[in-house]
Amino acid sequence: MKSLLSWTVLTVLFLAGLSATLAPGAVLGDLDGTQRTAATIGAGILSLVAGVALFRREPLKSFLGSRPVLWFLFLFNLTVAAIAPFALDGATGIGMAIGMGLVSLGAGTGLLQGSGKRRTRRA
Known part of the structure; x- marks a missing residue:
């Protein structure tokens, strides 16, 4: 409760x-x-x-940490970060690109950490 x-x-x-x-x-x-x-x-x-x-x-933490979700977050946010400066004007586009780039960077870091854990388990 x-x-x-x-x-x-x-x-x-x-x-x-x-x-x-x-x-x-x-x-x-x-x-x-x-x-x-x-x-x-x-x-x-x-x-x-x-x-x-x-x-x-816990339920959301394990879902957001799964490899398919991390790959989606990484690729989607990287794409939006690359397109945002051209689709939006001025500071709005740059701010959107920076924010989405940071989210993509975080998801990429999660992917790299996950691959390191898998390598140590097999060794």
């Missing part, structure tokens, strides 16, 4: 933070200028912290 409650709370916090990051005016009401920026940053931090805690739990 305690595990289900903590999973529910983390999921709600993650989804609320994600919603407030994407549309702070719709979620938090009429905001202007600095308030909107502060709400977006705060909601982004909330969703990041709740998301990391949520994805470290």
